[in-house]
Amino acid sequence: MKVCRYKGLSVVIMLRDEHCPPHVHVDAGTWSAxxxxxxxHNGVELWDVVPLSRRPPLAVLEGLRQSLMQPAHLQRARGIWWRKIQTVCLDNQLWDGQINEVVLVKGIAGATYMIGSACYEPEANKTLLFLKGAQEGVEIEL
Incomplete structure (x- = not known):
């Protein structure tokens, strides 16, 4: 499903056999990214380009990344992912409430909780985290 376009290239979310982490695809014919x-959070990161030997100029990849980072495009991508894939890919990860981010390794911090489940509200553009063992969940306005 199309999210946006950048210089004639379509940024899409595949709806079949998709997997975490949330991501979009760009197929340029001779390369894909x-x-x-x-x-x-509202960041977007280049995951990969294949084949690497046909990698486009960095300006093209950065333009695609910046285009997806536009609030309307990122909200559309999240909405498509949530409605079709039905996960925000955060279950069973660790949330550190002191720094308000997902962490990879649990340190000794009283505010670190396992994310039991999470959901996205497309209309409000926010994510809700339900934390194991915490009295309250976390609401993230994006």
Whole structure:
């Protein structure tokens, strides 16, 4: 499903056999790229380009990344992912409430909780985290 376009290239989310982390695809014919996005911050990251030998200029990849980072495009990508894939890919990850981010390794911090489940509200553009063992969940306005 199309998210946006950049200089004639379509940025899409595949709806069949998709997997975490949330990402979009760009197929330029001689090369293809994937960009990761998430449901807890507004950053977008280049994931990979294949084949590497046909990699386009960095300006093209950066333009694609910046285009996806536009609030309307990122909200559309999240909405498509949530409605069709039905996950925000955060279940069973660790949330550190002191720094308000997903962490890879649990340190000794009283505010670190396992994310039991998470959901996205497309209309409000926010993510809700349900934390195991915490009295309250976390609401992330994106």
């Amino acid at each position: 994937r960009f990761k996005f998430c449901f807890w």
